[in-house]
Amino acid sequence: NAGVTQTPKFRVLKTGQSMTLLCAQDMNHEYMYWYRQDPGMGLRLIHYSVGEGTTAKGEVPDGYNVSRLKKQNFLLGLESAAPSQTSVYFCASSFLSRQGPPYEQYFGPGTRLTVT
Amino acid sequence: KNEVEQSPQNLTAQEGEFITINCSYSVGISALHWLQQHPGGGIVSLFMLSSGKKKHGRLIATINIQEKHSSLHITASHPRDSAVYICAVSNFGNEKLTFGTGTRLTIIP
Numbered sequence: 001n002a003g004v005t006q007t008p009k010f011r012v013l014k015t016g017q018s019m020t021l022l023c024a025q026d027m028n029h030e031y032m033y034w035y036r037q038d039p040g041m042g043l044r045l046i047h048y049s050v051g052e053g054t055t056a057k058g059e060v061p062d063g064y065n066v067s068r069l070k071k072q073n074f075l076l077g078l079e080s081a082a083p084s085q086t087s088v089y090f091c092a093s094s095f096l097s098r099q100g101p102p103y104e105q106y107f108g109p110g111t112r113l114t115v116t
Numbered sequence: 117k118n119e120v121e122q123s124p125q126n127l128t129a130q131e132g133e134f135i136t137i138n139c140s141y142s143v144g145i146s147a148l149h150w151l152q153q154h155p156g157g158g159i160v161s162l163f164m165l166s167s168g169k170k171k172h173g174r175l176i177a178t179i180n181i182q183e184k185h186s187s188l189h190i191t192a193s194h195p196r197d198s199a200v201y202i203c204a205v206s207n208f209g210n211e212k213l214t215f216g217t218g219t220r221l222t223i224i225p
Contacts, residue, residue: 045213102206105213110158
C-alpha cells in the first residue's frame, strides 16, 4: 500500500494563479483532511470530508475549495493564489473503527507551496 | 475548542539522555496524539491514547486525564530521534484534531 500520497511535492505560483493539490489514499478510509503548516503555528485544518461527496469547512477555509468525488481522492483548490497561502500543505486520512472514535490519522508527505 | 500547549519549544540533548516532552490541554478530549515530523519530511503518528500509558520501543507516552497533561519520553536517545514532536488532541463529538506548535528535539552524538 502506498498509504497517503500527495501531488505535487513542490510548486511555485504567482499571485492570482490557480492550482489544485491532489491527495490520494489507498486504505479505503472514510475521513480525509487538508491542513496547512506555517512556522511557529500548529497544523491548522482547512477543509475535511467525512465521506465521498461530502465536504466541510475547517478552521481556515477562506481562499480554498475542495472536492471529494471519489472516496480515495481529496482535492484542494486555490482559485486565486495569494502570498499568504505560502505554506506546507498536508493531507491526512482516517478510518472509522467499529469501536468508534477517536481515530488515528495517517498523513501524506506534504506539498510545499510558494506564492510570489 | 481546546488549546494545546507544548514544552519545551526546543530541546537539545546528548546522545543517551532521557528525554521528556510535555503537553497540556484545556478541556475534555477523546484522545491525545503524539506525532513525529523529521526535517523536510512527512508526519507520522506515534501514539494515540486516552488513558494510562503506552510504550513502543524506546518511546513511552503517558496521559493524566485529571490534570489534562501528557508526556512523551524517549529513553537512550539517539541522533535519529532528532525531529519535531507534535501533540494533538481529538475533541469530543468530532474527529478534528487541535495541534500544538511542536517541540524541536536535537540529539547530539
